[in-house]
Amino acid sequence: xxxxxxxxxxxxxxxxxxxxxxxxxxxxxxxxxxxKDITAPDARLLEAEGLCVSPGFVDVFADYREPGxxxxxxxxxGLDCAAVGGFTHVLVAPNTHPATxxxxxxxxxxxxxxxxxxxxxxxxxxxxDIEGKALAEMMDMHGNGAIAFTDGWKPVQNSNxxxxxxxxxxxxxxxxxxxxxxxALSEGGLMHEGPVSTRLGMAxxxxxxxTILLHRDIELLRYTGSHLHVTGISSAAGVDMIRRAKAEGxxxxxxxxxxxxxxxxxxxxxxxxxxxxxxxxxxxxxRQALVAGLADGTIDCIAxxxxxxxxxxxxxxxxxxxxxxxxxxxxxxxxxxxxNGAVPLERLIDAIAVRPRQILGLxxxxxxxxAQADICIFVTGTQNTVERPRSLSANNPFIGKSFSxxxxxxxxxxxxxxx
Amino acid sequence: xxxxxxxxxxxxxxQPQDIELIFRTADTFKQVLxxxxxxxxxxxxxxxxxxxxxxxxxxxxxxxxxxxxLSADTINFAASSSSVSKGETLxxxxxxxxxxxxxxxVMRHSASGAPWFLANHIDxxxxxxxxxxxxxxxxxxxxxxxxxxxxxxxxxxRVAIIGDIMHSRVALSNIYCLNKLGAEVxxxxxxxxxxxxxxxxxxKVEYDVKKALEWADVANVLRIQLERQHKPLFSTLRExxxxxGINKSMLDSLNKEMVIMHPGPINRGVEINSxxxxxxxxxxxxxxxxxxxxxxxxxxxxxxxxxxxx
Numbered sequence: 201x202x203x204x205x206x207x208x209x210x211x212x213x214x215x216x217x218x219x220x221x222x223x224x225x226x227x228x229x230x231x232x233x234x235x236k237d238i239t240a241p242d243a244r245l246l247e248a249e250g251l252c253v254s255p256g257f258v259d260v261f262a263d264y265r266e267p268g269x270x271x272x273x274x275x276x277x278g279l280d281c282a283a284v285g286g287f288t289h290v291l292v293a294p295n296t297h298p299a300t301x302x303x304x305x306x307x308x309x310x311x312x313x314x315x316x317x318x319x320x321x322x323x324x325x326x327x328x329d330i331e332g333k334a335l336a337e338m339m340d341m342h343g344n345g346a347i348a349f350t351d352g353w354k355p356v357q358n359s360n361x362x363x364x365x366x367x368x369x370x371x372x373x374x375x376x377x378x379x380x381x382x383x384a385l386s387e388g389g390l391m392h393e394g395p396v397s398t399r400l401g402m403a404x405x406x407x408x409x410x411t412i413l414l415h416r417d418i419e420l421l422r423y424t425g426s427h428l429h430v431t432g433i434s435s436a437a438g439v440d441m442i443r444r445a446k447a448e449g450x451x452x453x454x455x456x457x458x459x460x461x462x463x464x465x466x467x468x469x470x471x472x473x474x475x476x477x478x479x480x481x482x483x484x485x486x487r488q489a490l491v492a493g494l495a496d497g498t499i500d501c502i503a504x505x506x507x508x509x510x511x512x513x514x515x516x517x518x519x520x521x522x523x524x525x526x527x528x529x530x531x532x533x534x535x536x537x538x539x540n541g542a543v544p545l546e547r548l549i550d551a552i553a554v555r556p557r558q559i560l561g562l563x564x565x566x567x568x569x570x571a572q573a574d575i576c577i578f579v580t581g582t583q584n585t586v587e588r589p590r591s592l593s594a595n596n597p598f599i600g601k602s603f604s605x606x607x608x609x610x611x612x613x614x615x616x617x618x619x
Numbered sequence: 620x621x622x623x624x625x626x627x628x629x630x631x632x633x634q635p636q637d638i639e640l641i642f643r644t645a646d647t648f649k650q651v652l653x654x655x656x657x658x659x660x661x662x663x664x665x666x667x668x669x670x671x672x673x674x675x676x677x678x679x680x681x682x683x684x685x686x687x688x689l690s691a692d693t694i695n696f697a698a699s700s701s702s703v704s705k706g707e708t709l710x711x712x713x714x715x716x717x718x719x720x721x722x723x724x725v726m727r728h729s730a731s732g733a734p735w736f737l738a739n740h741i742d743x744x745x746x747x748x749x750x751x752x753x754x755x756x757x758x759x760x761x762x763x764x765x766x767x768x769x770x771x772x773x774x775x776x777r778v779a780i781i782g783d784i785m786h787s788r789v790a791l792s793n794i795y796c797l798n799k800l801g802a803e804v805x806x807x808x809x810x811x812x813x814x815x816x817x818x819x820x821x822x823k824v825e826y827d828v829k830k831a832l833e834w835a836d837v838a839n840v841l842r843i844q845l846e847r848q849h850k851p852l853f854s855t856l857r858e859x860x861x862x863x864g865i866n867k868s869m870l871d872s873l874n875k876e877m878v879i880m881h882p883g884p885i886n887r888g889v890e891i892n893s894x895x896x897x898x899x900x901x902x903x904x905x906x907x908x909x910x911x912x913x914x915x916x917x918x919x920x921x922x923x924x925x926x927x928x929x
């Protein structure tokens with residue numbers, strides 16, 4: 201299996217070939233040559249206007265719904281989405297049924313994903329069965345391949361339990377991942393609390409729900425000295441708090457979803473349940489602060505927060521519809537167009553491919569000859585729409601929308617997939 | 620002239636001239652309602668379903684009466700006695716009704732935006748009879764119509780809406796309607812029952828009911844929903860009645876004869892005292908009467924028959 205990528209711009213901040221236009225020859229999953237005018241008559245040829253090669257993308261938070269909700273997404277269909285989206289590594293949320301709360305569950309996920317071009321990294325639950333009552337066997341899950349720990353969509357509310365979780369993980373320098381959402385302040389809320397929610401007569405989720413939990417977690421972090429990764433940051437105030445905590449030297453990192461970068465709460469005006477997500481899509485000022493936070497590095501990474509829901513779960517009254525958006529396949533394209541002009545491509549690739557590896561200790565992140573290929577191939581400056589997503593679900597308002605980038609494929613684990 | 624909308628989802632979507640057209644049409648129907656035979660044959664060819672996913676007595680009766688006065692055929696559907704309790708979805712429920720050749724749906728629902736959702740999935744015209752904490756457009760129309768009837772016009776009048784603004788679809792629809800007609804609007808009540816961003820809708824906010832009454836020409840007093848007591852929004856009904864309830868001595872101290880409204884049902888002795896509700900300043904029963912004429916007008920205009928020309 202030969203693959204020749206011709207005349208591609210390398211976007212790999214920190215790598216030798218960064219920002220050069222080169223040919224890359226890949227054989228059996230290894231980049232055997234990088235240079236000018238490489239010829240390989242037997243190789244499958246990839247060339248296109250605006251072609252780029254970067255390290256494979258890393259999705260810090262995606263929900264594949266298996267076991268328990270296989271009609272929404274399976275591990276196989278989810279990993280296919282990831283490949284289409286340019287991801288070579290995916291951290292998978294523990295909110296399955298049963299939850300990823302034991303060694304057996306971690307092993308199940310790894311076994312299911314084995315042999316795929318995309319590497320799956322299970323996120324273990326912080327609390328047993330994600331009930332928020334007692335610590336899960338994080339040490340044992342870590343020993344069997346859980347990459348970090350989170351209660352996912354049900355962030356840890358009990359302060360003492362969160363404190364103990366952060367302390368407990370210091371034994372192996374583990375990471376807690378938390379969506380900053382205070383349950384009591386979010387209760388009953390359907391969208392961002394602001395002028396738009398007032399206009400629409402919908403119960404709001406105040407920014408306070410984010411900042412209160414974030415404030416608590418930062419205080420706990422200051423006390424324990426552990427590593428906290430905040431995902432799904434949604435507000436300007438939240439970004440400011442992260443910025444200050446980083447300036448203070450705390451080991452805190454964070455990620456943002458593509459849809460929080462792209463959308464503001466005006467999209468809720470027609471009560472379209474595709475836009476029902478948690479944390480909610482916030483105001484335009486918040487959105488701009490997220491873009492600025494991504495530009496200056498306060499926001500380290502992009503996390504898709506991929507959350508597939510079947511048609512029936514969304515084709516309901518807004519209040520009764522399930523939350524979540526199914527965007528992993530388009531995560532890069534959505535983010536690219538959302539921040540175009542405000543965040544250079546180099547920083548975007550850093551956020552989606554390089555920083556997550558540094559934060560989580562994953563291999564790869566560069567592009568060099570005689571190394572395992574762990575790359576994403578994409579084009580910029582194109583016109584592209586996705587009509588039929590690979591996912592089993594279609595709860596995605598970006599279907600049919602036009603993007604200016606397109607992921608062509610990935611190479612990883614000795615395999616390649618070309619879209 | 621006809622309405623600029625196919626459905627009545629909310630006042631939000633109406634143009635001021637839509638509201639004027641509804642009022643002109645309601646004037647005609649109100650005259651019909653004074654006659655010996657209170658009925659016109661206009662909608663003999665129309666079948667209307669009243670689909671109520673939330674309890675309602677007066678709104679449902681008012682709609683049904685309006686439909687009968689227009690000679691429409693009607694069917695009533697209440698969620699508690701229906702397949703909804705067996706888990707049927709909203710789309711299925713309504714499509715099943717429409718399959719029986721129904722032309723128009725009047726729906727009340729506990730979820731904000733439910734009529735929008737329905738409008739995106741079915742062909743029939745929809746009239747929102749109240750959705751969650753969003754809108755109750757026919758109530759706002761009949762309220763403004765009643766103000767117009769009592770005070771001659773709505774433009775320039777000062778209307779205070781008093782009570783639980785946060786959970787009230789009547790408040791939101793009234794704010795939209797009164798703004799579009801050129802009235803000034805103030806909301807008053809406990810701070811926990813007033814949405815934080817309500818000023819963005821162009822209304823004044825007042826926490827002191829006495830001051831609101833001093834400012835206003837009209838007070839629209841909202842019902843305190845008794846179940847809200849169990850949430851941490853206010854302390855007790857007793858305290859609410861003492862500090863936010865409207866009583867006769869308050870009105871008498873104002874040196875003006877202001878108009879008192881209430882969308883009903885009234886909690887006497889809580890948000891309003893009997894000596895106010897039953898006073899000659901109160902137009903509460905006029906509101907109820909006008910409700911039928913307004914709903915006749917809305918149904919008639921949405922049926923696409925065009926403006927009544929006399």
